[in-house]
Amino acid sequence: MNHVLAPAASASLIRSEVAGLPRYDPGADPDEVAALSGARQVIKLSNNESPFGVSPAVAEAVRLSLADGVSRYPDPTGKRLADAIGKSLDVPAGRVVLGNGSENILELLCQAVLDPGDLVVTQAPGFSLHETFPRVMGARVEKVPVTAGFGFDADAWRDALAAGPKLVFLANPCNPTGAVVSAGQLEHVVAAAPRSALLVLDEAYGEFARPDPEYPDGLEALRGLDRPWIVLRTFSKAYGLAGVRVGYGIASDAALVEALDRVRTPYNVNRPAQDAAIAALGDHEHLADTVRRTGLEIARVTGRLRGAGLGVVPSSTNFLFIDTGCRSDRVARELHRAGIIVKAWREPGYENYIRASLSTPEENDVFVRCLTEICAKDKP
């Protein structure tokens, strides 16, 4: 007997807000690209991961964590990790929230704060989950575009914030452009947002941007403010821990953390992830080395692509937003045939752009060669 239900049986159960949502686009599947290209090793530049691996201390911490047995639940409060983060940033542990990746905290914030019809303001182009999670809650999302030169549009931000959002998502640096919001621009957003609004400063790529003199430390900028805010950071990018899923937030007050505790699944950060993050946090040298090597590659690859006539947005992150001059989904498909995965950007107005994370110098050279060849074919 066939027990598979027809899709129509469940379709009527799905909330209308959910039915209309796009699925998250993680980029092409490496196994499929390997099969398509015949490449022994696919070059994956689609998820802004670190090519420089993790600190040796992380590998050892995960080994010990697993050896100690995974038959017990992890600490639901993540106390040791929250303490370590709090100590490193001079913040009480009660104002630290942990997530199964920082995207988990984005989701929890929406669940805890948003009612149907509430307004959320964020950036365009931007990180898709800044729009998806509010929409799951039935909120409206207003996206503030960058200027033609990928800069911060102060007037557009002022106007959008005047409409009274309950929540503001600002990524600094921005994904996908890689651009930073300066201290003055951040102050502008803070001043223009309603005092009751929750300001969410998403610093997923902050470690890469720290050497940029324009880049403000968001925590230092918001720390003294008497209004709701949270700064989100992650171990997925510069620390190289994307696979174990751990991110954190520093909140304006313990009550916000307690609200998130009420909505989150109790054991949202697994034990190897907690142990790995503690070890990662302690290895300053590995972090500094990753940031330094990434910066060198960003400068080198930007120069080479520009030299080949491609438009590249100046980036303070580990990825580049590149104007290919033609439809980026076609460019991405051709790159797949060469065994390289990038993200073709799909937001309106950016259909010629790809976002490519940088990898090792060797892999980046292959990427630059293939991309410039593909784009040269399209030139008259």
Ligand SMILES: Cc1ncc(COP(=O)(O)O)c(C=O)c1O
């Ligand atoms: C701007 C931004 N915020 C948050 C995240 C979520 O990262 P994670 O959940 O791995 O911490 C990402 C991931 O790509 C991102 O680009």
